Amino acid sequence: MRTEFYPSLSLNFFQLLEDADDYNVTIKVGENQNTQDFRLHSTILRARSPYFKSALSFQWTNNKKDGMILFTKPNISPPVFALIIKYLYTGILDLTNVPGSDILGLLAGSDELILEELFKHVQNYLIEKEAVWLKQNLVKVLHVVSKLANCKQLQDYCYESICTDPDPFFTSEDFPILDKDIFLELIKRDDLEIEEIVLWDHLIKWGISQTPTIKQKDVKKFTVSNFGNLKKTLDPFISHIRFYEISSKDFFYKVRPYRKIFPLVLFEDLVSFLMAEAEPQHERLPARYVDLSESKIIKRRHATILSNQILYKDASSKISKGNKYKFRLLYRGSRDGYDINTFYSKVNGQGQAIAVIKIRNSEKIIGGFNASGWNWNYNYNYSHRYNNNRNADNNQDHFIFSFEENYKIKIGKFVSGTGLYYGHNCMLMFGNGDLTFSGGNGSCNQNSYDQPILDVNRFVAEEMEIFSVQRL
Structure with missing residues (x-):
């Protein structure tokens, strides 16, 4: 039977780091007035770091004083190097209350010392736990990570963060x-x-x-x-x-x-x-963003997320060149009124469309994507339409959604029953009651879609808009 006692081993090596008097390496880290000497053991450094394995080879250890190997690492700060050394000796890394700038320094330091395990962990930690700090310091972060060949994940994260919300970046003092x-x-x-x-x-x-x-x-x-x-x-x-x-x-x-x-x-x-209006002689690059200057409800980032969902069936996907959508405002409740006939006169025959609703006294936005487009002839007798299923649409690409803070989206996918009704005395009716809206009031009761988009059944709208969506 195999038994592992790693906690005790880690503790013993930590005590070696703290109390040992048999060290044979001194590393001076930092620069100017911010420097610190670390007294360490070459055997542990060589075993744990490929960088030190090479650096402590015979050819690299000519710099000695009184039998002590001397190193300088001016580009790593003392707090960062202390984290690295504790990791090397004990396998422990505690980033609680560590400033974001030191965590970024730890990323660069672990890359320099070829500590692949630590590098991957710190990169993921920055993305998952330090998103707010990253957004506030994107210029500083990109200056560091753009020089790290193995840091593509964080590089992509930074660039995509800027692309989806560029204003804070371009207006920052850096x-x-x-x-x-x-x-x-x-x-x-x-x-x-x-x-x-x-x-x-x-x-x-x-x-x-x-x-x-x-x-x-x-x-x-x-x-x-x-x-x-x-x-x-x-x-x-x-x-x-x-x-x-x-x-x-x-x-x-x-x-x-x-x-x-x-x-x-x-x-x-x-x-x-x-x-x-002469034909351009130079290459005309495609427009790089979705124009939503007319909307009172959604912003460009909302549109990007919804475009991804339409195109890739995945709201987190990145939109590639040539695969964007143009959003054109067809209807607004506060402008056009909530009369059902007026509504259909505005949205009928306009192709695929997205409905968005801002809920009163809330930051929540809900809505639905009509993958077929509204095509209701309200001059037909309703009972005739209903009996012949002429008002039902079961396009599998219909979906409903809700946005909360920080652009977090919940998607309800059409799975069974009826995807969308036209008319039915309602302006909107996705599913058998999954999202129903008319006259400024609505309800959400899960039935035809795989999950509800609201925690409450009824809501009052502050505003409602319909956009046609056309692929560029």
């Missing part, structure tokens, strides 16, 4: 010092959910801050030299801006003043397109 390669990677992405003219404004501000010879922000005061230096700074970015998606008014007031940084052929092509 943004002007953002690394050029990181910004270029972002600006190339098709899933960056930002208006193109807003992105252009941020690019100009960043470019000016990155060009030391420009001492003023007023473009009217720029010298020929200023324009030339700004052109060098921004040249790699110009081809990735979707200028054809910018309105003529915004182009005139915000882009045209910087015409001297453009290739002449590109600028003339843009002017021809905007003024004469």
Whole structure:
């Protein structure tokens, strides 16, 4: 029978770390006034770290004093190195109350010391437990993780966080010092959910801050030299801006003043397109976001999540190039009223559509995706339609949903019975009562869909909107 006594072993090695007087390695970590000496054992370091196994080989141990091997690690802070050493000696890592900056330093340190097990754990920990801190420090985090070849998971997480909610990132105080390669990677992405003219404004501000010879922000005061230096700074970015998606008014007031940084052929092509609707001669990149400026209920991130659900049957999937949806407002309750005939006159025959409802006195948003589109002829006699199933639609792609805080979504998938009714004295009726709405009031009682979207059966709407959804 095999018995393992790992806790005792870990404790004994911890005592060795704390009390031993037979150490033979001293490592000085940190820099300037923030340094600390760690007295350690070469045998343990060699056994636990491939980096130290090489570093403590005969060829690397010439730096000795009184028989003691001396190392310096200025790029690892003392608190971070203390976490690493405790892990090496005991197999224990406690990140409770450890600042996010030290956890990020631990990630970089574990990569440098080739501690694969620790590196993977810390990367997952940052994503799962430190999401708020990551979002508040994305520029700082990307500066670190973009240099770590094995950190793709966290790199992707950071880029996707920015793409789904870019405003906090671009308006942060650290943004002007953002690394050029990181910004270029972002600006190339098709899933960056930002208006193109807003992105252009941020690019100009960043470019000016990155060009030391420009001492003023007023473009009217720029010298020929200023324009030339700004052109060098921004040249790699110009081809990735979707200028054809910018309105003529915004182009005139915000882009045209910087015409001297453009290739002449590109600028003339843009002017021809905007003024004469001439066919673009340059590649016209697809719009990179969903326009929801008309909505009083949902934001771009809601639309992205719903688009993923429609396209991939998975709300967490990433939308790839060419697979986005255009949301067009068809109906709004506060604008058009809650008369059923008016409702159908607005939404009939418009193709696939999404209904969204903001619940009164709540942050919750609920709704449903009509995969077939509304096609109810309200001039027909209702009983005739009902008896012939002309008002029932069992498209398997119908779904209902609810959003809570932090864009958390719950999806109800159609599984049995009837997916959606037209008419039936209701504006909306998904399933046999799973989501019913008319006249500003509604109810949710699970029946035809695999899970309920509300914890209560009845609700009162603050607002209701219908959008057609068209794949771009």
